[in-house]
Amino acid sequence: MRISTGQMFQQNTKSILNNQSAANKTLQQLASGKRVNTAGDDPVASIAIDNLSQKNVQVSQYIKNIDYAKNHLSIAESKLGSADSLMTTMRGQFLQGINGSLTAADRQIIADEMKSNLKELLAIANSQDESGNYLFSGFKINSKPFAFDTSGAMVYSGDSGQRTSNVSTQVQIGINAPGDSAFMKAPNAMGDYGVNYLASQQGDFTVDSAKIVSAGSHVPDTYTFNFIPNAPGVDLQVLNSSAAIVATVVNFDANTPVNFNGIEVKLSGIPVSGDSFTMQPLNEVSIFDSLNQAITLLEDPSAANSPQGKSKLAQLLNDIDSGQNQVSIARSNTGTGLKSLESISASHDEEQIVNQSALSLLEDLDYSAAITEYEKQKLALNAVSSVFSKVGSTSLFDFI
Template sequence: MRISTGQMFQQSTKSILDKQSATNTILAQITSGKKVNTAGDDPVAAIGIDNLKQKNALVDQYSKNVDYATNHLSISESKIGSAETLISSMREQLLRGANGSLSPVERQMVADEMRASLEELVSIANSKDESGNYMFAGNKTNSQPFAFDTNNEIVYSGDSGVRKSVVASGVAIPTNIPGDLAFMNSVNPMGDYGVNYLSSQQGDFAVSSAKITNQATHISDTYTFNFTPNGTGVDLQVLNSGGGTVTTVTNFDATNPVSFNGIEVKLSGTPAAGDSFTMEPMETVSIFDSFSKALALLETPESTNSPQGKSKLAQLLNDIDSGQNQVSTARGIAGNNLKGLESISTNHSEEKIINSSTLSILEDLDYAEAMTEFEKQQLALNAVSSVFSKVGSLSLFDYI
């Protein structure tokens, strides 16, 4: 069999180029520290590597969202905790100011202290985050949520919007607590109606509950309760806003509830003849309104130990307790969300470790094995080059 010179050179050149390519591939792997630098190195492993990198990129984004949500909720929880502590202090101030042994000057001092605390509470409710956005404004983060109106009452200008952050696949965690949820819409401890006691009150009584018991027959209105003498006791006459009689109870007994128009009203104590109060629908109470009314009570000329003052104080304390429970509930929501974020963050960390470990198996280079292979390829390249050099220098004239 004869081998032409051209064929010999072609085969030798191809062999050298193959060995150079293999050597360069190993050298590239050693330089990068990766055994898969292109899809051509290992197509199956390359697909797995690409998928794992995409998963890690997604986990990194989720982790950033977790950090964002955690930061905002931590600040919110801290602010609400401060508000909760302040409310407890203000309740103590109210009880101290309601002490009948205080002089008008001393009572006014307590009222001034409570007013400063109320302004501090409003300031907490108007807190901003690190970006200058109002934390308790719902979705209206650029507008101050709480402010005094012309009647010196606190109004809420935010909304009930809850902003969420996607922290895992299919999981979105709220990152804020709306101001109305935290400070405005606490449950009316009396039920569905609120009571206005009149300054003419003489009897020692209070309304303990006023609830809707039958929606089908309920008529929402402002009702007036008049107690009239009957010789041995008092009768009760309930009037609607038009002055019409709704119901009459002879020989009124506070141990028995009064029912009318789908409403049940319970009283405690003993009303006197001539006493009267009004009742109007009220589903929720605001902690700000409760303290504003408490301030008005402390600053009125009549003593808080008057029959009207005692009834107002009992109602205000219940309203404040309900408001404080609402604030505590809001703080609990923030705390539960933080706990959930902590668990999710742990899951992301574990997933990142697993993905990175698998990724390392697929693409990280075994340097000892690579160096051995590199030396083998280099030796083979040198051998092929040497053979080609010797064969290429042969000439027939050397043998003539």
């Protein structure tokens, strides 16, 4: 079979180009250190490499989110810890201040110390992060959450929003402690109602609990408890806000709970004729209001050691304990979040190692095999080029 000069040149040129392309591909692999640089190098491996790379990018983002969440939870945990310690100090100061042997001036000094600590507690509750966002304002990160109004009551300007961060597939972790749940919504230690002791009180008694025991028959209202004479003891009349009698207890005994309108009230101590107090619905108490009321009690010389003051004292101590426990719960929740983040972070680190190992197996180049292959390709290219140069320069006239 005869081969034309054109065919010869075409075939040899094609062979040289193919060998050059193979050698260039091997050189590219040697330069990058990767066996698979394009999908054409290994289509099946390329798909797996893309999937693993996407997973690594996702895991890297999760790790960044975890670092962000750790930072915010760590700050919140630290601030709540400081608040908890400050409350312990203020509770001790309050107990010191109600000592009957202290003078009015001594109590005022303790009250002033408590005021200073209360300002510090308020500053902690209004803490900001490194970006100037308020830690305890829920979603309203630009709103200062806590402030006392003109009447001395605490007003919360944040919301109950729980900000979250995506830290794993279908896993979100809260990165803040809403201020209302941490500082404003402590369960009322007395139950479902709050008590207002009156200055006219003469007997030594306290309300231990006031709870709803029958939701179906419960009638929420402000109730007045009047103790009226019935020698040798007293009777009790309970009136609603319309001054209508809703319960009467003849020969009142503090050992027996008072039940009316789905409410059970337990008292301790000995009331006397003429004593009275009111009761209104109250499910939650604010640690700020409790501490503020404690300071007010210390600053009133006539109230501190009065029957009313002693009854109020027992209630305030319970409210302060409940408020401090609520802050401790919020702190515990942030600690639980931090512990979860540590566990998830460790899992992501392991996942990255496994993914990187799989990527290495799929795409990393075996240098010894690649160099050997390149030498073979170079030898073949040189051989083809040499043959082509000799054949291409051959002419019939050389044999005439």
